[in-house]
Amino acid sequence: MSPRSVDDEETREFLARAEALVHLGRNWVWDLSSDRIYWSDEMVRIYGVDPETFDGRGASVARLVHPEDVWKRERAITEALAGKRVEPFEYRVIRSDHSQRVVLVQEMQLDRPPGGKRAYLSGVLQDVTERKELEEQLGYLNAELEMRVRARTAELEQANLRLQELDRLKSMFIATTSHELRTPLNSIIGFISMTLQGLSGELNEEQKDNLSRAYGSALHLLSLVTDIIDISKIEAGKTEIFPERLLLEEVAAEAVGAVEPQLRASGLALEVEVPEGVTLFTDRKRLLQCLINLLGNAVKFTEKGRVSLKARADGDRVELSVSDTGLGIAPKDLCRLFHPFERLESRLRVKAGGTGLGLYLTRKLCSDILQGSISVKSREGEGSCFTMLIAREIAPVREGGSEGRKR
Amino acid sequence: VTKALIIEDHPDNMVLIGRLLEKSGYQTLRASSGLEGFALACQERPDFIILDVQLPDIDGGEVLCKIRAKLGDSIPVIAMTGNALASDRERMLAAGCDCYIEKPIDTSRIISQIRVVIGECDEPPVC
Numbered sequence: 001m002s003p004r005s006v007d008d009e010e011t012r013e014f015l016a017r018a019e020a021l022v023h024l025g026r027n028w029v030w031d032l033s034s035d036r037i038y039w040s041d042e043m044v045r046i047y048g049v050d051p052e053t054f055d056g057r058g059a060s061v062a063r064l065v066h067p068e069d070v071w072k073r074e075r076a077i078t079e080a081l082a083g084k085r086v087e088p089f090e091y092r093v094i095r096s097d098h099s100q101r102v103v104l105v106q107e108m109q110l111d112r113p114p115g116g117k118r119a120y121l122s123g124v125l126q127d128v129t130e131r132k133e134l135e136e137q138l139g140y141l142n143a144e145l146e147m148r149v150r151a152r153t154a155e156l157e158q159a160n161l162r163l164q165e166l167d168r169l170k171s172m173f174i175a176t177t178s179h180e181l182r183t184p185l186n187s188i189i190g191f192i193s194m195t196l197q198g199l200s201g202e203l204n205e206e207q208k209d210n211l212s213r214a215y216g217s218a219l220h221l222l223s224l225v226t227d228i229i230d231i232s233k234i235e236a237g238k239t240e241i242f243p244e245r246l247l248l249e250e251v252a253a254e255a256v257g258a259v260e261p262q263l264r265a266s267g268l269a270l271e272v273e274v275p276e277g278v279t280l281f282t283d284r285k286r287l288l289q290c291l292i293n294l295l296g297n298a299v300k301f302t303e304k305g306r307v308s309l310k311a312r313a314d315g316d317r318v319e320l321s322v323s324d325t326g327l328g329i330a331p332k333d334l335c336r337l338f339h340p341f342e343r344l345e346s347r348l349r350v351k352a353g354g355t356g357l358g359l360y361l362t363r364k365l366c367s368d369i370l371q372g373s374i375s376v377k378s379r380e381g382e383g384s385c386f387t388m389l390i391a392r393e394i395a396p397v398r399e400g401g402s403e404g405r406k407r
Numbered sequence: 408v409t410k411a412l413i414i415e416d417h418p419d420n421m422v423l424i425g426r427l428l429e430k431s432g433y434q435t436l437r438a439s440s441g442l443e444g445f446a447l448a449c450q451e452r453p454d455f456i457i458l459d460v461q462l463p464d465i466d467g468g469e470v471l472c473k474i475r476a477k478l479g480d481s482i483p484v485i486a487m488t489g490n491a492l493a494s495d496r497e498r499m500l501a502a503g504c505d506c507y508i509e510k511p512i513d514t515s516r517i518i519s520q521i522r523v524v525i526g527e528c529d530e531p532p533v534c
Contacts, residue, residue: 179489182489182510183417183489184419185511186420186489186510186511186512187417187419187420187423189511190419190420190423190510190511190512190514191419191423193513193514193515194423194426194427194514197514197515199426199427199430199514200426222511242497
């Protein structure tokens with residue numbers, strides 16, 4: 001933009017100054033003392049003015065600023081005049097043809113050349129209209145995407161809640177039906193055992209054998225149903241936990257007592273190493289159930305040698321290990337061991353019997369009730385060692401499923 | 408003769424326990440609901456009671472409370488349940504039952520368990 005006249009001293013000084021500032025990268029210079037503006041060609045294009053007719057005065061420039069943005073420009077000028085650093089800012093320009101541009105002003109600052117009374121305001125102005133539009137579009141797309149993601153997440157959360165609820169209902173259904181299965185089983189077992197005892201008259205050998213087999217099957221079915229009830233109750237969050245003060249050696253002795261008959265029949269040696277005087281506050285029945293299960297397995301899958309139960313207290317945890325010198329477990333089978341209905345192939349499998357639920361239930365009891373974990377180490381042909389690491393004291397009431405712990 | 412009252416709603420279990428007791432020389436009275444059992448207990452004053460926890464009208468715990476309130480502690484009560492809930496056990500023991508047996512009953516042990524509870528022999532109770 002050419003100044004109004006070029007012949008006086010003042011104008012020459014202004015032009016020299018403007019040139020110097022343009023060299024520094026500024027594209028506009030405003031001489032505050034004489035209210036004249038130097039604009040680069042680009043500035044002229046951005047503002048859309050006719051360089052021949054535009055007077056280049058501050059007030060004329062201000063009229064091209066969007067009324068809502070005037071304050072931003074004025075604030076920046078005030079700050080610059082006060083010698084403060086001006087943060088980059090944006091405003092809208094309304095051209096004479098009513099089209100709008102968005103501009104970004106940076107590096108706005110005041111210069112007072114030494115010796116003179118003159119003051120220049122200069123800076124870099126950029127047309128960022130296209131960039132703003134793209135940003136806006138991007139912002140809109142992002143917002144839309146975010147909205148969709150949120151809606152989808154909400155849907156998934158709903159679906160997840162529903163699945164959890166269905167899972168709980170499934171477990172409750174199984175617990176209830178299994179319970180109904182127990183009633184007739186109890187009567188089958190009762191009548192068979194009463195007859196086997198000879199209370200209803202003498203039986204011949206074959207009758208005794210028949211009934212013994214039926215009795216064995218009924219007991220097997222009962223233990224299957226009982227395990228299923230236990231598991232589904234844990235899964236439904238409906239397990240009752242009854243912690244009580246216990247002596248570790250007493251629980252260990254009781255567990256060993258429970259497998260005594262099988263142990264004696266097997267001819268295996270038993271080794272028990274349990275420290276005396278260790279107290280626990282936990283669910284006795286569940287702890288016993290785990291120990292009996294592990295000891296029972298050890299006896300079932302060991303043909304010769306020994307079964308041992310070792311325990312030690314370690315801070316707020318108690319470690320209980322049951323090891324044997326039995327068949328051991330192949331490395332490929334170790335990971336399937338704690339899954340439901342997994343019964344590993346072995347030559348003792350049929351003889352050993354079992355439901356395929358014992359270790360799964362033991363793991364569940366360890367984690368969900370005894371607040372611990374179970375792990376196994378084994379070498380095929382040498383034996384296995386199952387180790388339970390459980391809390392020495394469990395919280396009396398545990399947060400179960402949504403309806404857990406109502407009683 | 409020692410009179411036993413069996414309160415049990417399941418017909419097969421009733422027959423099973425009834426037979427076991429009769430074969431051991433006890434006389435049995437039978438009730439298939441809680442209220443009927445309570446009425447029979449008041450009327451007949453049995454020497455001991457076998458009480459199922461799950462009953463169709465009022466549950467075993469309530470029957471036990473009514474019996475204890477009306478007849479005192481003199482009649483031994485053996486509670487029995489097919490529902491292995493620890494809370495049932497606590498509840499029945501708190502209500503004052505003398506022994507708690509979980510089904511399936513061990514037919515070879517139940518009579519000796521009962522004898523201990525009703526004071527016919529001195530072995531420590533194993534239930």
